[in-house]
Amino acid sequence: MDDALAQPRSQPEDENIPHSSLSLTSRPSLQSQHAESERNSSSESIAPYASVEILSKYISAVDPNNPRADTLRVKIAKRKTMLRIHSVFTITIVLVNIGVTIWLMLSYPADSQGVGTLTFGDCSYITNVNTAAHLALNVTSSLFLGAGNYCMQILVSPSREEIDLAHSKGISLVIGIPNIKNLWHIEWRRVAVWTTIAIFATVLHTFWNSAIFTSTPMVSYPRALATSDFAEARDDWAVSCPNISSWETAGVLQNAGGQNISSIYALQTMAKNFTQLSPTDCIASYIDPLSATRALVIVASNVTSAQKNDSSLIFGWLNGWDTWNYASRWICLAYMDASYDKWCSQEWVSSFADSWIVIYGGPEAPKAVVGYCLVGEAGDNGQRCGFHYSSTVLPIVCLCTVFESLFVAWTWLRHREKTFITLGDAISDFLENPDDNTSRGSTVEDTNPRAEPRSFLTRRSPWTPYRRLSWFKAVSTPTWVISLVLFAICLGAPSIMLGLGYAHLEQFDVNTSPSATWSRGFQINGALLVADQLWSENQRTQFLPKVLMANGFQLLLSFLYLFYNNILTRRVVADEWTRFLRPEGKKPLRVSSPVGMQRSSYMLSLPLTYSVPLVISMIALHSLISQSIFLIQTNFFGPGSNSYRIPAFDRSDVGWLPLETI
Numbered sequence: 176m177d178d179a180l181a182q183p184r185s186q187p188e189d190e191n192i193p194h195s196s197l198s199l200t201s202r203p204s205l206q207s208q209h210a211e212s213e214r215n216s217s218s219e220s221i222a223p224y225a226s227v228e229i230l231s232k233y234i235s236a237v238d239p240n241n242p243r244a245d246t247l248r249v250k251i252a253k254r255k256t257m258l259r260i261h262s263v264f265t266i267t268i269v270l271v272n273i274g275v276t277i278w279l280m281l282s283y284p285a286d287s288q289g290v291g292t293l294t295f296g297d298c299s300y301i302t303n304v305n306t307a308a309h310l311a312l313n314v315t316s317s318l319f320l321g322a323g324n325y326c327m328q329i330l331v332s333p334s335r336e337e338i339d340l341a342h343s344k345g346i347s348l349v350i351g352i353p354n355i356k357n358l359w360h361i362e363w364r365r366v367a368v369w370t371t372i373a374i375f376a377t378v379l380h381t382f383w384n385s386a387i388f389t390s391t392p393m394v395s396y397p398r399a400l401a402t403s404d405f406a407e408a409r410d411d412w413a414v415s416c417p418n419i420s421s422w423e424t425a426g427v428l429q430n431a432g433g434q435n436i437s438s439i440y441a442l443q444t445m446a447k448n449f450t451q452l453s454p455t456d457c458i459a460s461y462i463d464p465l466s467a468t469r470a471l472v473i474v475a476s477n478v479t480s481a482q483k484n485d486s487s488l489i490f491g492w493l494n495g496w497d498t499w500n501y502a503s504r505w506i507c508l509a510y511m512d513a514s515y516d517k518w519c520s521q522e523w524v525s526s527f528a529d530s531w532i533v534i535y536g537g538p539e540a541p542k543a544v545v546g547y548c549l550v551g552e553a554g555d556n557g558q559r560c561g562f563h564y565s566s567t568v569l570p571i572v573c574l575c576t577v578f579e580s581l582f583v584a585w586t587w588l589r590h591r592e593k594t595f596i597t598l599g600d601a602i603s604d605f606l607e608n609p610d611d612n613t614s615r616g617s618t619v620e621d622t623n624p625r626a627e628p629r630s631f632l633t634r635r636s637p638w639t640p641y642r643r644l645s646w647f648k649a650v651s652t653p654t655w656v657i658s659l660v661l662f663a664i665c666l667g668a669p670s671i672m673l674g675l676g677y678a679h680l681e682q683f684d685v686n687t688s689p690s691a692t693w694s695r696g697f698q699i700n701g702a703l704l705v706a707d708q709l710w711s712e713n714q715r716t717q718f719l720p721k722v723l724m725a726n727g728f729q730l731l732l733s734f735l736y737l738f739y740n741n742i743l744t745r746r747v748v749a750d751e752w753t754r755f756l757r758p759e760g761k762k763p764l765r766v767s768s769p770v771g772m773q774r775s776s777y778m779l780s781l782p783l784t785y786s787v788p789l790v791i792s793m794i795a796l797h798s799l800i801s802q803s804i805f806l807i808q809t810n811f812f813g814p815g816s817n818s819y820r821i822p823a824f825d826r827s828d829v830g831w832l833p834l835e836t837i
Contacts, residue, residue: 177654195292252769254329254596258587265580265611268319270577276569285566286822290808292390298560305562313797316383317790320733321374323579327675330359330365330372332594335604351748352600353741365590371394375575382575382734384801385722386568390558390808392466392602394504395495395821396551397438397814400535400543401472402480405443405487413440415486421589438470439491446472449549452529457548458524462784464502467494468554469816471531473533476546489543490535495824508535552815561810566717598748599764650742650751658738665735666730669803725806729797736793743785790804805830 285291294301333341333348341348341360349356358366402408449472452460461467482485494502504511507519509532517523532546595601650658751765811824 262587269580271575289567291564293562301560321672330369332596334594350595356609380730385717390561392556398471399442402487412488416488452548456543457527470551473548475543477544489534596767599766646746649746691741
């Protein structure tokens with residue numbers, strides 16, 4: 176709240192009153208005159224406050240020099256001690272971050288996309304490890320950023336000299352509440368440190384949560400469409416059909432390991448050991464790209480090699496070049512229109528599974544009726560989930576934490592000037608040294624040489640007590656407006672994302688009913704990816720743009736926290752101020768560096784009763800947001816059980832879950 180105790184209500188200067196008599200305009204009331212005459216007639220002066228020497232005989236904690244007053248609680252609660260604790264904590268986090276980053280980069284080198292792999296293993300185990308790691312990361316980052324916020328509130332708090340200077344100009348400053356108003360009236364070094372901490376905290380909010388992540392396994396399997404008599408045909412696919420596709424010559428499969436056009440030709444001899452599946456079972460095995468792990472030969476019942484110039488190979492392709500959300504589209508391609516904007520779902524394919532038709536080419540290309548499928552050895556994608564780190568994000572996090580920890584240490588070591596962090600700090604100081612600027616009128620000289628001096632006059636005003644005063648009035652109208660707009664944005668942003676996401680799902684003819692949403696639960700599928708709508712083909716492997724999008728909502732939540740904290744702090748400070756006027760409920764002053772019986776303030780102006788639940792709520796919300804919209808990394812493997820990695824097909828994407836968002 177504004178330092179109202181040092182800035183009484185001002186009224187404009189009366190034009191009929193000479194300037195020299197401004198300080199004499201306040202006339203004492205009859206009661207005050209009577210009290211003054213009684214004090215003058217008394218032969219013995221009465222001290223306004225009780226003596227520490229007398230009270231300490233009955234309450235030992237009153238005397239600051241008494242050992243019973245210097246408790247561990249008082250020592251820890253002092254501002255210098257809290258700053259030292261925060262500084263040690265932030266430096267410890269920095270050392271851990273640097274050590275872990277160096278160890279990861281040396282032990283698990285990153286690939287060309289800046290993704291380092293710690294391990295591949297059981298997906299349930301990797302998921303649990305990732306959940307525990309992100310929980311620890313969210314707690315650590317929240318505490319680290321809380322240390323920076325603690326220092327920012329100390330830095331923006333005004334000193335007595337800065338308050339006196341502002342009062343001499345008719346300006347009130349803010350005490351006990353996080354604000355930006357004071358930045359124009361405090362020392363420039365503190366302004367610079369405050370601004371720098373805010374910048375680094377913003378960057379950390381954006382990147383820190385994506386320093387570690389998991390990957391989803393997918394298989395790049397060769398797929399061939401063969402004639403009905405290919406088992407008896409004696410042709411060589413590499414000779415009879417040399418120009419099977421154009422993507423090989425276009426350089427799509429460069430650096431793709433063993434996955435090239437030869438893997439399609441190899442299916443001709445490998446098919447002898449493959450397992451035969453009916454069209455229905457074949458569709459069930461490949462409709463989900465995450466479970467499709469076997470090489471595939473589709474046998475057409477209505478096409479012979481004689482119709483294909485004595486070649487038993489009709490068409491061939493290699494999954495992995497397609498993006499995740501298009502990986503199974505080939506199953507439904509014959510039933511789509513030219514827009515290809517329908518999602519190939521299990522519900523849709525069940526309607527034509529018994530008479531399945533595939534095409535090789537565009538919508539007008541010849542159609543092949545599937546007689547049966549031949550599939551190779553299956554792989555276990557459930558054992559291929561990966562746990563990774565970003566070699567791009569981790570150095571950014573290390574750099575930002577280093578600089579922020581240095582400024583936290585600077586606040587502890589160099590910022591020794593006494594500032595009014597809490598309302599109790601101000602009350603304690605003004606009781607000892609009243610403000611002369613607000614006890615009389617003052618002339619304000621504008622910095623503009625052409626401007627005439629401005630004067631203000633302070634008068635005593637009658638106090639109107641209220642039996643009950645709403646906390647709503649403790650917050651100014653501009654603060655309410657800005658906060659409510661930000662709250663609306665925080666509610667509107669996920670709502671818009673949810674609406675656009677459902678519109679996208681409906682465009683792909685995906686069931687968006689509440690029951691279907693609930694049945695999908697927290698499982699991600701290709702229809703819930705957003706890369707194809709926002710990035711071009713050559714941008715789909717880029718990592719940082721996806722990080723910025725996935726963590727943009729985290730940054731928005733952090734701004735929401737600041738405004739919510741500001742509103743709650745204003746209410747608590749206003750309640751603390753008015754409590755001194757109540758006949759009951761009076762408590763000792765709550766200050767940043769308690770002495771004697773003064774109360775401590777571990778979280779500055781916000782008591783632990785409010786601050787701890789608020790911090791816990793923010794950690795929980797950050798965790799929920801990280802599960803609602805998140806970074807997805809797909810890692811590709813070759814077909815079969817003893818497959819190999821194909822890093823050239825790895826992709827980064829952003830996924831979202833409707834149920835988590837709701």
